[in-house]
Amino acid sequence: MKLESNFVFSKIAALEFGILSPKMIQKMSTVAITSSELYDIDGFPVDGGLSDLRMGVIDPGLTCKTCGNTIRDCPGHFGHLELARPVFNIKTVPYIYNILNSTCVSCGRILISDEHLKKLSEDIISAEINEGHKKKVKLIKAIVKHAKNVTVCPFCRTKQHKIKLEKPYTFFDGDQKLTPIDVLSRLEKIKDSDLQFFGLDPDYSRPEWMVVSILAVPSITIRPSITLENGQRSEDDLTHKLTDIVRTNQRLAENIRSGAPEIIIDELWDLLQYHITTFISNDSAQVPVARQKSNKKLKSLEDRIKGKEGLFRGSGLAKRVNYGARSVISPDSFLRFDEVGVPIRVAMEVTRPEKVTDINIDRMKALIKNFNSYPGANYVITPDGIKKKITDTTVSNILDELKSGYTVERHLKDGDIILFNRQPSLHRLSIMGHSVKVLPYNTLGINPASTLPYNADFDGDEMNIHVLQNEEALAEAEMIINIKNNIVSPRHGLPLIGAAQDYVSGCALLTAKDTQLEKAKAEFLLSNINIVTSLKNKKYSGREIFSMILPEDLNFESNSSTYKITKEDDSIVRIKNGKLATGVIDAATIGRESGSLLQFLFVRYGSEVTAKFIDQTNKLGLMTLFLMGMSVNIHDFDIPKVANNEIEKVVKEGENEVSALLTNYNDVTEAKILNISNRIRVKVRNIIDAYIEKKNNNVESMITTGAKGSITNLIPTIGLVGQQMLRDVRISNGFSDRLTSHFKKNDNGLIARGFIVSNYREGLNPVEYFLHSASSREGLMDNVIRTPISGYMQRRLSSALQDLKVKDDLSVRMGSSIIQFKYGEDGLDVSASDKGDLKL
Amino acid sequence: MDIDIFKNRLSPQYKIMQKEEVDKLLEEYNVSLKDLPKIKLNDPAVKQLNANEGDVIEINRKSATAGEYNYYRVVVK
Structure with missing residues (x-):
């Protein structure tokens, strides 16, 4: 059969939606359903049953009794069932209700006087032409609402009574139940000319068709039965x-x-x-x-x-899609951040098409020969587009006929560019180009430095790869959406890829003031970042080593996280002619979402230099920790006895302040008490800040370098946990007039309303622990409830904005219409500027 | 109308554009009038300007990113 004869060439001018009339259903129908049996004893479809062969075929080999086609071409045909009594179509019940209530009980006319109708009719027509469909619908709604409240029919003067709808589908006229038959006869009385006021076109939807008297039975092709393994049919x-x-x-x-x-x-x-x-x-x-x-x-x-x-x-x-793979991700610090570790099994399954030329034909032949082991190929495509699988039997023929112009679908190899993605894809950085590194594992490997834009972690997250199948896509993946080109965020102009946690600690340790390394250790570090130089037999400072990965003409100055806390002049990062003169390299310079040096390098030197630098700093940090080690000890959380005494004193004072308020005044506001508990927190914070051991304390050094943690985290750990809240107030309720039976009745003091004076290190007492759980649970509940709401908001927003584009004249457009005359009003690309400014 | 809404400190500067200015604008962005952002004829600012349907209004706003920023809207019914 010629393919073309299946098509009808004409243009759709308009669509009209309507209700199927019983007449139409009968006309469409090929079978009148008369039996509830599906198959007879021999397993053949019963005539007039629900799998009658006239309604279409679903078994291969059979032909349709109506159209004569087989399973592939038979579109399926409707049947019909004559109902012994009519019933309502549930979806039309609200419309029936409106229509019944705005038409006359006895004569069926709409309850609006004739002269009025003429004007309204014109109004509806002009509203649709001039103001669009929405306006028309609005107008119709207003008309119906008006007609519903009319009490006397303007045509036959019959008094109207309200018809009640008892959900889901029972109508009452007073106490009298209206059966579908009654409703049907009322609806039939309505004049064709009145239907326009309900938005109906009598040619396509008469109101009585809303009551089902003949049911259209869908063909079996849309409700096919499946045969189970044991030969039983499941419908x-x-x-x-x-x-x-x-x-x-x-x-x-x-x-x-x-x-x-x-x-x-x-x-x-x-x-x-x-x-x-x-x-x-x-x-x-x-x-x-x-x-x-x-x-x-x-x-x-x-x-x-x-x-x-x-x-x-x-x-x-x-x-x-095809050519995609998905697996659990694992961290692999020995990958570059723009690489992704692809399991060898994946690399052998998802392939890349490569055109055979005179230059690569030998390599391609070698791949084809090696089809069932790793660097091989799976398919060959001839210039006429015929796809051939390479198997033991076909391989020799394929090798013989292979010539330039053929395409080989070869296994992935190191350096191929693929797309890497993690859902939910909330931003454009959720899908980026990475280069392949084939590895003998079963999970996808990713450098932990590039987890931030994907919002990935390794607690079981799965990610997807997509292998690109044409040169255009490949070029885009390599040059536009490659992760190297997206180091700096288009949102705030700071790097999203950079050092985090131990990388920061390591780099800070390396570039600290007195870090000195023997020649062997220096060589170890440099060998790990692929720098080959002959070192003198002397001690090298960490800053000297670090300077080796800086561009030679780099001049840069910036505060470090360490300087912000210690205020030591030596901590300010000063780079002169590519040499780190002073300064600790930490989160403020190389950290993710904060690294000023990375941002500077990206804008000044471009993506390749920055990418290499990030990999090298991370490796340096990691290797420094390998050399020097870093661990945390419970005594890193020690504060001297004086500090503990001071904290105790602060709490005592606060408690006294509250009880003084409560005894001396009658109307103490909660806000006042909360204010006191907040002040306690601040004081405790200052005490911890002042007394925490600063030297040889790895917890403190993680905080100062910005690797992880903050003083805020220390407050509940070694100070006090503080006020527990439920629904934004101090915890109340529980027993009558008190929280739990551990307190006196009507005690409104700090402790009796959920202020926890213990800390995590010393442990909470049972009452404190209980109250702490109560307010943690509130947080968890809020989170669970809020996540889907914001997810749906995000979905609506991205659907609304997905077609906005920035044209090359910097205007933001949707199609041809202008949304904004200059992108961001200043036309600046935030990721290519100095955090949205033009100071460079 | 008794209130001069343009005197409000939050109100941007409005101006009805001359024919030549409009032509220049449309040419610069290679668009027709229907592609410009729209403003309703019954917008209070349009009423006070006494602008007509089809006029283009230049709106000079303060911008957090650019300092000042011009926006152009065509008056529609």
Whole structure:
């Protein structure tokens, strides 16, 4: 069959949505469903059953009785089921309610006088033409709202009474229940010309069609059954629901025929209504959810379309790729930060296409020969686009025919550029180009220096790689979105990739004032950063070693984190002609989100120099720690007895202050007490700051160099934990007039309302521990509740802004229309400037 | 209207652009009038300027990044 004959060439001018009329359903239908059986004893589909062959085929080899096509080409055909009694379509109930209430009970006209209608009709038409569809909908809503409140029909003068809707689908006229049949007859009375005031077009949607009297039965191609391993058939959820509907309908019909009591008929009718409701939507309010035997919720028609896994978000807009891999990530400090360690098994599976030329043909042939072990190839593509798998049987033929113009899909090798990504991809730095390093492990390796932009850690995180398949993508990955080009953040102009934690400690240790290294140790360090020089037989200072990785013409001056705390002049970083004269290299110069030196290098010397520098500083820091070691001891958290006494005194004073307030005044505000507890905290902080051992204290040095931690972290560790809060106030409640039975009634003092005077090192007493848990739990709860909310906000925001682009005239545009005349109003690229300024 | 909204200290400077200025602007950005950001005819500032539909208004604002910044909006109904 020629492919072209399948297409209809015409342009869609407009779409009209409407309601299927019973007539239309009958016309579309190929089968009248009469049996609730699916298969007969021999396993063949029953005629008039729900898997009737006229509704389409799902088994290979069979042909459709309607269109004669096989499983591949048969689109499926509707069937229909005549209902013994009509029922409501749950999705139309609110519209039926509106229409019933704004039309006359007896004559069916809309409850607005004739002369008024003429004007409104014109209004609607002009609103749609001039102000758009939204305005029209607004106008219609206003008309309906008005008509609902009219008490006397302007046409036949009948007094109107309000029709009540008892959710989900029962209508009452006074005390009289309106059956779907009653509603149907009322809706039929409405004049075609009145329908425009409900936004309906009588050609496509008459209101009585909202009541289902003939059910359109979807073809089996949209609800295929699957055959299990044991040969049993398992039917689709929709088929299950449809059998329920057919069975109930049959029982209802029989009971009506045999003249069964009203009450039984009503019961069955209601059941039919329930089944059809859950067939359409299985989570409408106040309707019990229909479940399978396994207690699993049945998938309704609505579920197939709605929500994240529905037709639009889950199928239409979803993207799936080939040449991708995903695995757990592990830290690997011996990779460069722009590398990613790719497991050899992955490298042999996801391939890169390489064009065969006269120059590389020998190499390509070698790869093809080696197809079942590592540096090999998986497929060959001929110039006509035929893809051939390389196997034991095909390899010799392929080798013979291979010539330039062929494409070889070869295994990944070191240095290939791939994309590396971690979800949620909240920013453009969540997916960057890395170069491959094939390694014999099962996880993806990543240098811990490049975890920040991905927000990755190693507690089980998984990341994805994507292998690029054409030169254009490859060029973009290498030159634009490569991680080396994205060291500096476009948000605040500071490096996102740099030293963290032990790298900072190591570098600070190396560049400290009196660090001296023997020749052998200096050689060890330099060998690790690939610097080959002959060293003199003398002691080298750490700063001399560090200077070897600086560009020779670099002049730079900046405060270090250490200087900010110690105020020693020697700690100020001064680099003259590529030599580190004074200064401790720490978080302020090379740290992530703070490194001024990295930012300077990036803007001055470009990405390659900076990238090399980052890898070298990190390696230096790491290796320095290998040489010198660094550990933490409980006594690093010691403060002298005087300090402890001072803290005790501060707490005593605070407590006294509070109790004095409480005894002397009647209306002490919580704010005043909180103020006192805050002052205690500040005082304790100052005491710790003043008394903590400064020399030979690795905890203190981590804080001063900015490697990790702060004085704030020390307060609860060695000072006091402080006031515990719940819902922004001191913890109250629990027992009557007191927190727990450990306190006296009506004691509003510091301790009795959750002020913890112990610290983590000495330990909390049981009451303190309990109160601490209470306020930690609040934090956890808040976090759990807030995360999905902000996630959805982010999603809406990025969907709204995804098409904004900065054009080369620096204007921000969406399509051709201008959003901002100059990007950021100043037209500056923050990552290429001095933190958004032009001081350079 | 009794209140001069332009006198408010938070109000930026508004100006109706001359025909030649508009043409220059459109040429600079290679756009037509419909591509410019819009401002409603019933916007208080437009009312006070007595601008008509199709006029382009130059708005001079204080900017945190650039000091001063010009924005152009076409008056629409």
